[in-house]
Amino acid sequence: MKVLIKNSNVVFDDCVKKKDILIENKKISKIGESLNEKDSVLVNGDGFFCMPGFFDVHVHLRDPGFLEKETVETGAKAAAKGGVTSLCCMANTKPVIDSLEHFKLLEEKIKKEKINIFPIAAITKNLEGKELVNFKELSSKVFGFSDDGFFVENSKLFKKAMEEAKKINIPILSHCEDTFLLDDEASESVAIAKTIALCLLTNCPVHICHVSTKDSIMLIKAAKEMGVKITAETAPHYFMLTEEDAKGKDPNFKMNPPLRKKEDRAAVENAILDGTLDCIATDHAPHEKENKKDFKTALNGVIGLETLFSSTLTNFYHNKKTSLSFIAKILSKNPAKILNIKNKGEIEIGYDADLVLVDINKSFEVKEKDFISKSKNSPFIGKVLKGKVLKTFCGGELIHE
Numbered sequence: 001m002k003v004l005i006k007n008s009n010v011v012f013d014d015c016v017k018k019k020d021i022l023i024e025n026k027k028i029s030k031i032g033e034s035l036n037e038k039d040s041v042l043v044n045g046d047g048f049f050c051m052p053g054f055f056d057v058h059v060h061l062r063d064p065g066f067l068e069k070e071t072v073e074t075g076a077k078a079a080a081k082g083g084v085t086s087l088c089c090m091a092n093t094k095p096v097i098d099s100l101e102h103f104k105l106l107e108e109k110i111k112k113e114k115i116n117i118f119p120i121a122a123i124t125k126n127l128e129g130k131e132l133v134n135f136k137e138l139s140s141k142v143f144g145f146s147d148d149g150f151f152v153e154n155s156k157l158f159k160k161a162m163e164e165a166k167k168i169n170i171p172i173l174s175h176c177e178d179t180f181l182l183d184d185e186a187s188e189s190v191a192i193a194k195t196i197a198l199c200l201l202t203n204c205p206v207h208i209c210h211v212s213t214k215d216s217i218m219l220i221k222a223a224k225e226m227g228v229k230i231t232a233e234t235a236p237h238y239f240m241l242t243e244e245d246a247k248g249k250d251p252n253f254k255m256n257p258p259l260r261k262k263e264d265r266a267a268v269e270n271a272i273l274d275g276t277l278d279c280i281a282t283d284h285a286p287h288e289k290e291n292k293k294d295f296k297t298a299l300n301g302v303i304g305l306e307t308l309f310s311s312t313l314t315n316f317y318h319n320k321k322t323s324l325s326f327i328a329k330i331l332s333k334n335p336a337k338i339l340n341i342k343n344k345g346e347i348e349i350g351y352d353a354d355l356v357l358v359d360i361n362k363s364f365e366v367k368e369k370d371f372i373s374k375s376k377n378s379p380f381i382g383k384v385l386k387g388k389v390l391k392t393f394c395g396g397e398l399i400h401e
């Protein structure tokens, strides 16, 4: 089936131009003016913007094992609604994705979904930080390795993991939090410093998860200037909110790392704009109501797939800090690059037809009842965001409208 998206403002890597886009055999086959194609389904893009599908490198689908929070199916639907056509799912499920046998439990489910799901395997067996997984055995199935939720404290083991990952050229995604400094903000930067030093030693590609403090950013910036092979992400809550927003003790403002000070929020925002941070990921971490009742006892984590685009657009584009091309870079192009995924993240002839049609000026209030994720723990409930995903195409197929 052919699809022809007419007259949308196409967000390219370096400019925005009104064009028609023809989709054939799951790929973008033509980009031009006044395209006509027999037997194609017409989509009117007039007045709207067409962007590359968003790529979220940090998602917890909770499947297998925690199906009351989310499933591969509900997570994929939430992603499609948010314009996320590709995502990486973390390994801290039950069982942990630390072997081919456990991976099979996930593989069956992933195959059924229409979005692209790139699984991440654990670095250590059962995330215990004691014994490495079999990197080689998993290399044909997964796109990254991460003990997300935990930092690999044993430096010797972490170094060995980087050496293994380097051999197969698959990145390590590091949850940086020094376990012995948990209540201290420096917990993050100390773990990042250690990660950078090991990365320098092994030359393994390492991606740093959910960066939230100004000290962390200083270290990442210095490391990049030294040529260390690292990339880094932050999440919308770290540039939209501060610890003051959590003062109401709403459990939906409880996540790990926690919300930080005003200076940290500003540093995160600047680091996105100057390229120190490469992309925005959600760390989508669904929890059922039962575990989000009271701030003290609530589990860490917030959902994010359905608000990723709107929050990023509101904060960076509508506040006149950057262009739409830059938004596409941090939500689509850079994430695909970090994970070594070819033909995704940009609107170019020959690229996969993972596209979103968005209304950048549509404002809406985030409401609990509108989330299609199985969990509703969003810190943005009640906030007005500007920019809405109208249609999501993945591999040329319309998967959300």
Ligand SMILES: [Zn+2]
Pocket: 148, 149, 150, 175, 209, 210, 256
């Ligand atoms: Zn984490």
Ligand SMILES: [Zn+2]
Pocket: 058, 060, 090, 148, 149, 283, 285
């Ligand atoms: Zn996470």
